[in-house]
Amino acid sequence: MDAAVIVVGAGPAGLMLAAELRVAGVDVIVVERLARRTGESRGLGFTARTMEVFDQRGILPRFGGIETSNVGHFGGLPVDFGVLEGAWQAAKTVPQSETEKHLEEWAVSLGADIRRGHEMLSLTDDGEGVDVEVRGPEGVHTLRAAYLVGCDGGRSAVRKAAGFDFPGTPSTMEMFLADLKGIELAPRMIGETLPGGMVMVGPLPGGITRIIVCERGTPPQRRETPPSFEEVADAWKRLTGEDISHAEPVWVSSFGDATRQVTEYRRGRVLLAGDSAHIHLPAGGQGMNTSIQDSVNLGWKLAAEIKGWAPRELLDTYHTERHAVGKRLLMNTRAQGLLFLSGPEVQPLRDVLTELIGYRDVSRHLAAMVSGLEITYDVGGGTHPLLGRRMPHLRLDADRPTSSTELLHTGRGVLLDLEDNRRLRSRAAGWADRVDTVTARPQDAPEELRNTAAVLVRPDGYIAWAAPGSHHDLPMALERWFGRPRG
Incomplete structure (x- = not known):
């Protein structure tokens, strides 16, 4: 193998995935057709969810002073995103060129091998690995990896070469x-x-x-x-x-x-992320942000598979979780397009929706949809309100003051023991090579976390188990998401 993973495309999705793999200690080669970054900025700013994602890896300071705002829209109709209590404000003025620059610098600092001026020509998945024919400055050569991920945009060469179905509607x-x-x-x-x-x-x-x-x-x-x-x-x-x-x-x-989405995000050892998997009308800056979040969901799962501790079907949850997110993305961007691209015949609909947005619950629903804060994954069920949702930022008193966000900087799972429960910690000891167990007392816990004894947080920041409230006990949850214990 030339690398464990080859990523095609050095846009936001490809660079984020490369960095996530390197955080997990997996070697990666990124091949990019263009010899240098274009400097173009189709995407502007980050949604609240992407701000959280960057914060959980400690890279927000790379962007310097970020101008944020609670002003947003749905289909051109103003929406106050301030109704999302406790959420990050969205970044409004960071051009995509800056995002790519900082993500590339971060990925390279972690050891990612980014090869610009290299174009993928063909691929062959033989079930044991993927051979990728690449044309670079020194001619055509073949690279081999355990997995190949296409992050090469709406006209993805990887998607076409691997035969993914891409149904939808044309422009x-x-x-x-x-x-x-x-x-x-x-x-x-x-x-x-x-x-x-x-x-x-x-x-x-x-x-x-x-x-x-x-x-x-x-x-x-x-x-x-x-x-x-x-x-x-x-x-x-x-x-x-x-x-x-x-x-x-x-x-x-x-x-x-045009609105299209692949029917599957994985075919054998070839996967897709970002615009390679879904294209849609730009509306609210969701495209780049959803693409980055695709890569964060995929990165730790692919690393677990390569390192040999991934439980059965973990990698398949990338499709089940992110395909549903992409489907709602396409739905809401089509709805927004009808609102701001149609003629005067749609004005009555705009007027009615403007009235509805005046209701706080409606504003909260639309703001959460566009910002990605509504996402909830199926993690096994239960009654805890945060199961399958993202771990909120929580200040913690531990051996040293820290936060739930800072604990995720390493890209590992986190078991947060909020009641100093020795038995709980002993039950998680077999997963210590994959999951950090931290005993801490929360400061000003939000209502959803009051009376919570412990939470298990995946490397991508989503809560996989909570006590009380989960249908499964802790070892079952650990085994489902982090494989069998040592020994």
């Missing part, structure tokens, strides 16, 4: 996105509809202005190169009457409203 229209210098435009909220289409204007750091323009009735084109800025400026003038042709384009791109 019905084309939209332009451009980042501009040397121009000042009045801000326009996403979803501002005009007689002929939709436009958006938003300021970005560094004097950059981002615009999106969509003319209704424009047929989608399969482009091999980005559209010209002249096309964008012409469309903008037809819709708004404003002339932006004198602006300096930083970069220009086009996208559509």
Whole structure:
């Protein structure tokens, strides 16, 4: 084997997966067709859930001062995300280029082997490993790994070569996105509809202005190169009457409203994550964030399989857990598209939904959906309110002051003993090579954790067992998620 895992694609999903594998001590090669990062920033900022994910690995400081906000939208209709009590605020101004830069630096610092200018040509899964034919600067060669993960975007070569089914609906229209210098435009909220289409204007750091323009009735084109800025400026003038042709384009791109999802996230020793597994209309910055969270869910499970302690079917839970998340992502982005891309015939629906958003429970539901905070996995059932949900940030008094988030920096499982229970700790001793047992007293525990004796937290931050309230006892839960004990 050249590496335990080969990842194709060095976007946010591929870089996050490479780093997660290295946190777990698994060697990984990332092959990326492009010789250097593009500098383009299709995605902007992080959702509250991604902020939590970065915090649990201790990498938020890499991004410096992050501007956060509780202002959000659903289909262009304003939603106050502040109704999500205790949640992180979303980061609004971090361009995807910065996210990729910091994730790549983190992955390389952990020992990931990132090979730019290397294009995957073909793959062969023989049941014992995967051979990957790669064309690089020195010619064509073959790499072999135990597993291959495609993180190579909506036109994924891995997905096509491995024969994944990718059902869904094709694009019905084309939209332009451009980042501009040397121009000042009045801000326009996403979803501002005009007689002929939709436009958006938003300021970005560094004097950059981002615009999106969509003319209704424009047929989608399969482009091999980005559209010209002249096309964008012409469309903008037809819709708004404003002339932006004198602006300096930083970069220009086009996208559509195609909605597709693979039927399975794993075929043998080949897996998919991020846009390789699901494509959709950009709405609320969910695409990049869901892709990063795909990789966090997959990373520790794939590492467990490679290290030999994974319980049976652990790796298959990547599909069962994340396919359901992707399905809801496609559902809500299609709904949002109907709201901000349709014409005046949809205005009554917008008006009704605006009234509903005024109800706190409705705002909370939509905000949790878009931010990823609604995610709940099936971990075996029980009555504890946090089973299958993410462990909330909890300040802890232990041997030294710490937090539930800091305990996850190592990427291992955590058994949090909140009542100094010696018998509980002895029952977990057989898993000490995979699970850290920490005895601590919580400070200001949220209501969901009051009267809780202990929780078992997976490496991705989700609660797999809690006492009281789980249907299974602790050893059963440990064996389900962390394999058989030593000896």
